[in-house]
Amino acid sequence: MTHANLMNNYFNPNSVYTEEDFRRCFRMRCHVFEHLLRDVQHVNPYFQQKRNKACRPGFSPHQKVTAALRMMAYGSPDDSMDETHDMSEFTCFDTLEQFCDTIVQVFKDKYLYEPNQEDLNWLFSKAEDSGFPGMIGSLDCMHWDWKNCPIGWQ
Structure with missing residues (x-):
């Protein structure tokens, strides 16, 4: 049932x-x-x-x-x-x-693999375009407002 x-x-x-x-x-x-x-x-x-x-x-x-x-x-x-x-x-x-x-x-x-330099360059570019420069390697991005954050994670 x-x-x-x-x-x-x-x-x-x-x-x-x-x-x-x-x-x-x-x-x-x-x-x-x-x-x-x-x-x-x-x-x-x-x-x-x-x-x-x-x-x-x-x-x-x-x-x-x-x-x-x-x-x-x-x-x-x-x-x-x-x-x-x-x-x-x-x-x-x-x-x-x-x-x-x-x-x-x-x-x-x-x-689930370690990114190569090409992957990192693409990630850096995407992060910078989204307003998150220097995000790679940072565990503390909690100070950023994320308008699309699922309600359960807010």
Whole structure:
């Protein structure tokens, strides 16, 4: 039932919530969510739906990825997911751990590498154009106003 509600609210063609609602809730566009979902399903069998010991369908991939993203986006404790996703604290923690490990595995070669001089020059240029000169290497950029900062991070 929780899976059906999630699908009806956000993922079905005539869903209850709009694309803008989805973006506000998940902090990303729906197509990005679906891309992440496909990638983690392809790499990690944990994100494929299985049957539990009672032969009932377990949590769907959508439920698992949603729970992990909500915990990260809102800083929700894993025990709070029981009310909204019907997942136990242990399952939520395991899901978050599996999700993070899988994301690193999938995207580390493309996004988690030490920048070369060409990358640094491009980053310096982008930062300067945006009004953040000298930002590379600085951990303290908190004094800048960021008009597009997500509400949860303000």
